[in-house]
Amino acid sequence: MRRPAHLCDHRRMAHSFESLVIRHTHRLPSPKGAAGDGTIAARQFDAALTSVGFKLSAELLERLSGLCEAAVVHTARRTLRTVSEMVGDHVRHNSYFIDFPASVPDTEEFWTRCVAQALGDEKSRGKVLTQLRSGALDLLSLPAYGRYQHTYEEMLAAQDELIASAGDRITVLHLGRDLEDELTGLYLALAGSTTPLGEDDLRDLKTLAARCALGPQPEAIPVRENRAAVNEARLGVGADLLLDTVTDVLRLACALSGGDVTLREPTRFRSLSRPVRRRLLAGLDAVVAANPAKLADVHAHREPFKRLGERLHPHEHPGRPHAADVFAVARGEKEAPSFESRIEKLLDASDVVGAVKLLKSAPGKLFRALDLLLRVAAGQEERDAVVAAAVEVAPDVSGRVVLSVREHLHNRARGSDAPRIFVNRRGRAWVTPDFRAPVPAADRDRLIAALDAEVRRRLPAPARLLLDPEVLDVALPLSGRATAAGLGVLPRGSVSAVDGEQLRFFVYWKQAKDRTDYDLSGLLLRSDYSTDSWLSYTSLTAAGGKHSGDITEAPDGASEFIDLSLDRVRGTFIVPQVNIYAGEGFEEVEESFFGFMLRDGEQKGRPFEPRTVRMKSELRGTGRVALPLVFRREDDGRWRAKWLHVYLKGISSANRVEENQVSVSKVVRAVVEREQLTVRYLIDLMAGDTTSVDLWDGGTVPDEPVTYIGLERPEGLHPDSRIITPENLRDLIPG
Known part of the structure; x- marks a missing residue:
């Protein structure tokens, strides 16, 4: 019997809201259903979650085990759909080379093979011969180029099973409220x-x-x-x-x-x-x-x-x-002098003190103008007036602006040789030289000290702070626009450890209506940001890495991968990028996302294995070149990731890593060398005489309530604990 339409709509809506909660909180709203013995179904659910890198908390497993089997199965189906999408496993990830990363040929060898196959095809032979005589060959005219030559099922059959590793990602789903x-x-x-x-x-x-x-x-x-x-x-x-x-x-x-x-x-x-x-x-x-x-x-x-x-x-x-x-x-029919025009008039008259007095009535505007005011001030007396006004109005400025100005002033100490980077709300980035006069060091230091005191005043003083050391280098999310939507994504400027022997990054896209060709590439830079080499469809094998092959259209969705042995990379930086070669932009396609996986050397497995995915982020920006993050080899030989979340304008078509290496290098340098305020900064201010700070090593958690700050929520925290993870990291920013 068919369900009434309104009942189906209600259930779809409930699933949509439940999915929203899971994505934002990693909590499953308390499951509903008749009581019963759902132990076996709950454990099967937990096992199915493990295959995509998730698991049930002990409390959630216990709750599900007390429901009837039908209720558990119903919950499992909905939840698995949600977490599969979170990690990017809701689509089929095929690869052009069926046994990638094994047997990837050299580029010239591969192209020659495609030409030979085209010459053996009666339909394409004449066209290809004509192109060869002219000295210019269109790869898209070769039947074997740019399109999958096997089915997804054939690719799976050609791949070895993934060997489980203790290093595989596990994201715990916790029991939520109603x-x-x-x-x-x-x-x-x-x-x-x-x-x-x-x-x-x-x-x-x-x-x-x-x-x-x-x-x-x-x-x-x-x-x-x-x-x-x-x-x-x-x-x-x-x-x-x-x-x-x-x-x-x-x-x-x-x-x-x-x-x-x-x-x-x-x-x-x-x-x-x-x-x-x-x-x-x-x-x-x-x-x-x-x-x-x-x-x-x-x-x-x-x-x-x-x-x-x-x-x-x-x-x-x-x-x-x-x-x-x-x-x-x-319409200009009535006068109402703007605040900005009054300030501009005073500054044009070199009346810095007058401008400061007026700006005190708009504390946020005063803070945003501090750099300019200190540079145009005629002498120390005027600079003292600027600093004094800032200290006076600081309590009335939003915490986000206070922290932004604090970060800005810190980076002004780097000198004029450091590039300036601008990123708009859509992630479009551009870099320019810094021609501004320096801010006098003594005034800058006085302001920094005052801002630190103001932030410290606003921060809570928890009796006991439990801290995951991995979160210390996460940048403060002063704007949600500096973070892409996805799983395991951190704010722009954050630094995180890269633990694994094999790094594999990927892109997936599905065109909406026009033929769309995205090209995944990896630019390898030396320590001075000069180019060492790259991996792309024009360089399938280089520097210990392999490219999965070029896909040039995606009516049913397409994936590309780059696999790198980190111990064989010569350069200091690995810069993944997604270039739009042809077709729809990142905001026009039906779907597009980027991510990376980490594996131990002997794990094998399919090109895409969800439990090895460390990050998956949506690609949505107005540029034609996406730069999600950069991997950097530190002095101790270990690799770390720094998050970029930026887009370059590029050109309308045929964007390639070979053509944008200079602009990419400039953006990477600007972000890498800029110092962001991180969680470490707030912890140092928060850890006063009344706060006990304990580092969490993954073991047993305290029985008492704590304030926990980390990348993942541990199991067993006291129910009255305050929990801060990347999903709600913005809660750390004082008002």
């Missing part, structure tokens, strides 16, 4: 985040807000983009809007039109219903009526406000005069 409690907790954490969320997290917040708009709310929503997502949901259920600037209304209008709530990209405003127009105009009117000076904020986004005015029809609402003033300012 689904509703987990969703509410996740909503409060995302909405109340003190740092901007990445695009995927912001999308998840929007989904959660639609469900939680009438429930418990965070004490504050400091990030404006988060507020826009929440306001959209509140508008839908008739709740009061959270507005205190005219820009909040503009962001909400962008959200309602499916546009960019960060306001960095133009939004095409949709036609809005009359009730919605009334709510937006009422919001604008109330904000300006309460503080007319906020009309000055219109200048920063004049064009979007003008376009929004065309949709809201303020002339139809004469009872909202303050809202009409917003659009009059945008």
Whole structure:
């Protein structure tokens, strides 16, 4: 008998929310079902999870064992789908060379073989002969080139079984609370985040807000983009809007039109219903009526406000005069001097002290202008005024801005020979020389000391801190946009250990409609960032590495791999990159992701083995060359990864590692040599006289509540413990 449609929709929705909780927290909401003896089914579930690098915690295994077998099986099916997608095992990863990494030929030998096969084919012989006579051969015209020559099942049959290793990744799934409690907790954490969320997290917040708009709310929503997502949901259920600037209304209008709530990209405003127009105009009117000076904020986004005015029809609402003033300012019909123009006027007159006095009314803007103010100050007296003002307003500046300025000032000590790197919200990076005058060292040091004191004041002082040493070099997530969505992904600038003999990185993509060719390459750099060699479709074997073969279209999905024996690599840096040779961009394809695996030398196995995957990240950026991370050989011979999460503009087609090695080298140097604030920095500030700091060695955990900070949550922590892992690392950033 068919289930009613509404029941199927309800179950799909429940699975979607359950999956969201697992992805964000690595907790499985407390499973529901009739009581029974599900011990055997639960252990089978645990074994199936192990094949993709996951396992059940003892508490979760016990909970499942007390349910009936049908309930366990139902939970297992849903959960396995979710974790398989998390690690990239939800798709079929084939390789061009059927027994990769064995028997990968030299490039010239491979091309010659493809030509010989083409000449033996009556359909292609004439075309290939014509090309050979002209001296230029199109590889895509060869029938054997760029397309799988065997099925996925044939590839599996040709591969040896993976030998289990103690070094294989194991990600523990813990027992969560009821689904509703987990969703509410996740909503409060995302909405109340003190740092901007990445695009995927912001999308998840929007989904959660639609469900939680009438429930418990965070004490504050400091990030404006988060507020826009929440306001959209509140508008839908008739709740009061959270507005205190005219820009909040503009962001909400962008959200309602499916546009960019960060306001960095133009939004095409949709036609809005009359009730919605009334709510937006009422919001604008109330904000300006309460503080007319906020009309000055219109200048920063004049064009979007003008376009929004065309949709809201303020002339139809004469009872909202303050809202009409917003659009009059945008059109230049009403004056409202902007804060920035007043500051610029004072600086043009060399009145640094006057600019500082005005900036004290906007502490965040003062902090962002500190570098400039210290450089243009006429003498020590003016610099003293700048430092004194910064110290005075520091308590009113968000923790994220305080930490960002602290990191900036530290890196200003590197000198003018260090390159400057800029990364926009979509991950697009570019590097320029640093032509700025230096910040006087004494003033810089005074500011750093003051900022350290301010951060220390805001940090909690836990009685007992349990620390995983592997987390110490993880960069503080001052913006969610510096981290890609995925599994095992760390913020840009983080450093993590690479323990294994064989490094294998991979890319998977599936085109949406146009033929799309992504090329996985690996650039090997010397210690001075000059090129040593590379692996790509034009260099299948080099420096102890092998390329799995070039796939030039992906209507059903395609994968490419590069395998490296780390002890045979000559260079200091290994830079994986994904080049778009032809077709759809990273944000246009149906799906695309990158990752890497680590194996012991004798493990064998398929090209893609989920339990050896250490990281899998989504590829979403506006550039045509993706640089997810870089591997670096340290002085002791060990390898470590530093996370990049950047994209280069590239060219419209035919991007190749040979052509972009100089630009890649510059970006790698800029990120590698920049020093990020890490968890270690906060721990050093947090570890005062009242805090006991213990390093966790993977053994038994304390019986008492602790604050645990690490890459993975240990089993057996006291239920009242505070737990910080990469999934909620943003909670470390003080407000």
